[in-house]
Amino acid sequence: MSAEVLKYTREQVDALEVAPGFKHENLEGWIPELAGEEDVRQALEKAFDYRGDVTLTLKSGERIEAYIFNRLSGASLKDSYVQYFTPKAAEKRKVSYAEIARVEFTGKDRAAGKHWEDWVKAYNEKKAAGEKNIALVPDKLD
Amino acid sequence: MAIPISQVWTVATYVWKQRVKGNKRYPLVLMLEPLFRCNLACAGCGKVQYPPHILKKQLTPEECFAAVEESGVPMVSIPGGEPLLHPQIVKIVNGLVARKKYIYLCTNALELKRRLPEFTPSKYLTFSVHLDGQRDHHDFSVCREGGWDIAVEGIKEAVKRGFRVTPNSTFFDGVDPNSVRAYFDEVMAMGVEGIVLSPGYSYDKAPDQNHFMGRAKVRRLFRGILSNRKKSWKFNMSPLFLEFLMGDRDYECTPWGSPAYSIFGWQKPCYLLQDGYTETYKELIETTKWEEYGVASGNPKCANCMVSCGYEPTAVVDGFLSLKGFWGMVKGNFSSYKNLHAMKVLNDFKPEGHVPLVQIAGTARVMEETNA
Numbered sequence: 001m002s003a004e005v006l007k008y009t010r011e012q013v014d015a016l017e018v019a020p021g022f023k024h025e026n027l028e029g030w031i032p033e034l035a036g037e038e039d040v041r042q043a044l045e046k047a048f049d050y051r052g053d054v055t056l057t058l059k060s061g062e063r064i065e066a067y068i069f070n071r072l073s074g075a076s077l078k079d080s081y082v083q084y085f086t087p088k089a090a091e092k093r094k095v096s097y098a099e100i101a102r103v104e105f106t107g108k109d110r111a112a113g114k115h116w117e118d119w120v121k122a123y124n125e126k127k128a129a130g131e132k133n134i135a136l137v138p139d140k141l142d
Numbered sequence: 143m144a145i146p147i148s149q150v151w152t153v154a155t156y157v158w159k160q161r162v163k164g165n166k167r168y169p170l171v172l173m174l175e176p177l178f179r180c181n182l183a184c185a186g187c188g189k190v191q192y193p194p195h196i197l198k199k200q201l202t203p204e205e206c207f208a209a210v211e212e213s214g215v216p217m218v219s220i221p222g223g224e225p226l227l228h229p230q231i232v233k234i235v236n237g238l239v240a241r242k243k244y245i246y247l248c249t250n251a252l253e254l255k256r257r258l259p260e261f262t263p264s265k266y267l268t269f270s271v272h273l274d275g276q277r278d279h280h281d282f283s284v285c286r287e288g289g290w291d292i293a294v295e296g297i298k299e300a301v302k303r304g305f306r307v308t309p310n311s312t313f314f315d316g317v318d319p320n321s322v323r324a325y326f327d328e329v330m331a332m333g334v335e336g337i338v339l340s341p342g343y344s345y346d347k348a349p350d351q352n353h354f355m356g357r358a359k360v361r362r363l364f365r366g367i368l369s370n371r372k373k374s375w376k377f378n379m380s381p382l383f384l385e386f387l388m389g390d391r392d393y394e395c396t397p398w399g400s401p402a403y404s405i406f407g408w409q410k411p412c413y414l415l416q417d418g419y420t421e422t423y424k425e426l427i428e429t430t431k432w433e434e435y436g437v438a439s440g441n442p443k444c445a446n447c448m449v450s451c452g453y454e455p456t457a458v459v460d461g462f463l464s465l466k467g468f469w470g471m472v473k474g475n476f477s478s479y480k481n482l483h484a485m486k487v488l489n490d491f492k493p494e495g496h497v498p499l500v501q502i503a504g505t506a507r508v509m510e511e512t513n514a
Contacts, residue, residue, distance in 0.1 A: 008445045013437050016356025016446055018315060048418075051191045067196050069406045070419045083419070085405075087195035092407075110191040119185055119285050135286035136183040141194040 028052065028109040034102065037077055043103045044071055044082055053087070053107025058099050065106070066093075073097075110139070144308075144336025144376035146265060149217075149244050156216045157462040167398045167427055170455045171246075172215040173413040175404035176201040176234060178223040182250050184284045186314055186342050190223060197223075199405045203233045209403040210243060212423045219270070219400070221248040232260045239266045246270040248310060250284065254296030258303055268306040268378075270338060271297050275311060276325045283314070294332065301333040308378040310338040315355045318493050319366040326375050336378030340450040341387070343414045356446050361389035366491075369484035371477075379450065381474025382457035382467060387448060388479070391457075391470075395436035395444065399455020401426060411435045413451045415443055 027050055032043040047054045048071040056064045066084035074080040080097040119136055126134045153170065160168045177200035180190045190197070201209075210218055218238055225231050226249050238245050239262075248270045261267065274283040277290040300307045309329045313322065326337060341360045355363065364387035377384060385391045397412035407419035408426040415435065420426045436444050436452075460467035 008440045008442060010437065010440075013357060013440075013445045015358050017359050018354070018356050051193075053193050053195075067193055069196075072418070083406075085196060085199065087193075090199075107193055110193060111188075116185045123282075133287050135289075136185075138180055138183045138190070139194070141179070141197055 024112060026109075026112070027105045028107075028112065030105040032103055034100075040077060040097055040100065041073060041080070044068070044080075044097060044100070045073075047071075047103055047105070048082065050105060050109065051111040052105065052109045055104040055106045056082075056084075056095065056100055057102035057104075058095065059101045060099070064095070067107075144378045148265060152216050152244065153458065154462045157459055161463060167432075169213050169215045169399060169401050169423075170458060171217045171219050171400045171451070172210055172213050173400050173402040173451060174201075174206055174209060174218050174220050175222055175402060176206060176220065176225060176228045176231070178404070179227050180222060180224045180250075181227060181252055182224070182284050182286060182289070186283065186312065189221075196405070200228055200230075201403075201405055203230050203237055206234050207237050207241070209408075209423070210238060210241065213401060213403075215243070217244040217246070219246040219248060224250055224253070226253040226257050232257075235261060235267060239264050242266060244268070246308070248272065249296075250289070251293035251296035252289070254293070255299045258296070258299055258305070261305070263304040263306075265306070268308055268335070269297075269300050270308050270310040271300075273297075273309040273311055273325075273329065274313070275317065276321050276328065279317070279321060279325075283312075297329075297332055297334065307332075307334045308336055308338045309334055310340075312340055312342045313355075313363065314342045315359065317363065318491070319363060320488055320491055321493075322367050323488070327372070330374050330376065336376035338378050338450070341448050343447055343449045354446055357448060360387065360446075360448050364388050365481070366484050366488055369479045369481035370488075371479055373478070380454055380457040380461055381471050381477075382461050383450060383454040385470070385474060386453055386457060393453050393456040393460070394438055395447065395452035396455040396459070397432065397435050397452055398427060398430075399459075400451035414447065414449060 025046070027046060032039060032046075034040050034043060047068045050068070053065055053067050056066055058064070064084070064086060066086055068082045068084045070083035072081055077098040078096055081094045082097070083092055083094045085092060122136075123134055156170075177197070178190050178192050179197045179200075180187075183190075220234070222228075225247055228234070231247075235245060235247060244266050246268050250272045251269075254269065254271070271293055272284070273290070273293055274280045280290040280293070281287050297307055297309065311322075311325070329337060341355055341364070343354070364384075368384055368388050382391060386393050395412075400413050401423065402409040402413040407421055408423055409416060410418045410420065410426060410430045411432065412435070420429060433439060435441055437447070461471040462468065
C-alpha cells in the first residue's frame with residue numbers, strides 16, 4: 001500500500017454502509033513517456049495492475065508481448081524487475097526495469113466493460129424479445 | 143455445526159501443535175487455484191479477467207501437491223476459475239485425498255452431474271457448490287438463466303452418490319434476507335451437509351463496482367438472516383465467524399490463514415488482494431508487509447472486507463485456543479440466536495416491486511438496525 005493512499009479510521013470502516021467501488025482506469029492503447037526513473041516505475045506499476053497484455057521494448061531492441069503478473073520494486077532500476085508470461089512460452093520470465101525502453105498497453109483490457117448495468121439492460125432487452133436461457137458468456141479463448 | 147468430528151479434531155490438533163511450536167503465522171486452508179478459466183461470467187467476480195493465454199494455463203497435479211506439502215495445511219479449498227474444467231482435476235483431488243487433506247472443491251456445478259462418476263466419495267472430499275440464493279436470485283447473480291437448475295441437479299446427484307456437499311453463497315447489496323432464509327430451507331431439504339456463506343468482496347477488477355456492502359450493512363443483513371435459526375439449518379462454518387458477521391464479535395483479519403497459490407505463485411497478501419507473488423510459501427510469510435493489510439491498517443482495499451477467507455481463520459483459532467472462544471463455539475452450535483427485534487424486521491421487510499428476476503440494484507433498501 002503506498003503511503004499517499006487515504007486510510008480509513010476504524011470508526012469510518014465500521015460505519016460503512018456501501019463499500020466504495022474502484023474506478024476503472026482506461027489504459028488500453030496507452031504508451032507512457034518514460035523520461036525518468038519515476039516514469040518507468042509508475043508505468044510498470046500500472047502494467048502490473050493491468051488485466052491485459054503489454055508490449056515491452058527492451059533497450060536491446062527486442063520486443064516482448066507479455067502479461068505482467070508481478071513486480072518487485074528495488075532501490076534502483078537494476079534491482080527492480082517484472083515477472084511475466086508470454087502467449088507462446090509456458091514458463092515464467094523476468095526482466096529488469098533497467099532493460100526496458102518502452103511500454104505499450106497493446107492488449108485488450110479484460111477487466112473493462114461488462115458492468116452490472118450492461119447485464120441488466122441486456123437481460124431486460126432479451127427478455128422483452130422473448131429470448132430464453134439468457135446469459136453473459138465468458139470471452140472465447142481462441 | 144455440520145462439520146464432521148474427524149475434521150474438527152484434525153484442525154484442532156493442527157492449531158494446538160502450531161501453538162506448541164510457537165508459530166505465530168500459519169495457514170489453515172490453502173486456496174489452491176489450479177486455473178482461472180471459467181464457464182460463467184459473473185458480474186461480482188474479479189478472478190477471471192485475464193488474456194486467453196493466461197486462462198489456458200493451469201497448474202499440474204505435481205505443482206498442486208508441492209504447494210500443499212510446502213504449506214502443510216490440513217484443509218485445501220480449490221476455487222478458480224472452475225476447477226472441473228481442469229483436465230486433471232480428478233488426479234489432483236485423488237492425490238490430495240491420499241494425503242489426507244480435507245478438500246473443498248468449489249464449483250458452479252454446471253459440469254458436476256456429468257463429472258461425478260469420475261470421483262469417489264470420501265470424508266476428505268466436499269463439493270462446495272456456488273449457489274447465491276433462490277433460483278431467480280442465483281441466476282441473476284451469476285448472469286445466467288437456468289444456472290440454478292443445473293447446479294441443483296448436480297447437488298442432488300452428488301448427495302445421492304454419498305458425497306459431502308455444501309452450497310456456498312456470496313451475498314451482495316440488496317439481497318432479500320427472507321429469500322435467503324427460504325433458500326436455507328430449500329438447500330437443507332436437498333440433504334446437503336451444511337451451508338457456507340460470505341458477504342461479497344469488492345474486487346477492484348469485478349465488472350460490478352456498485353453493489354458491495356459496507357461493514358455496517360453486512361452486520362445488519364446477517365443479523366437478520368442468522369438470528370432465529372431453524373433447527374434444520376446447519377452451517378459448515380465456525381459459529382464464531384457467523385457471530386462476527388452478525389456483529390456480535392470483533393475480529394481482525396488473518397490474511398495468512400488462507401494463502402492462495404496459482405500459476406503466478408503465492409499471492410500477496412491474501413486470496414482476495416493481488417499485491418504481488420512469491421515463489422515459495424516461506425517467502426510469502428517472511429516478505430509480506432502484513433501490517434499494511436486488514437481493517438486495523440486503514441487500507442481502503444480491506445475496509446469493507448468481512449470475507450470468510452480472512453476472518454474465519456481468526457474465528458477458528460479463537461475457538462480452539464481460548465476458553466472463551468471454545469465456550470462460544472459450543473454455545474453457538476446449540477443456540478437458535480433468538481432475537482425478537484430481528485424477527486420483526488424480517489416480517490416487516492418487503493422487497494420493492496415485482497421483478498422477473500431479483501435485480502440487485504432494483505431491490506436495494508436499507509434494513510432497520512436489528513441489533514437493538
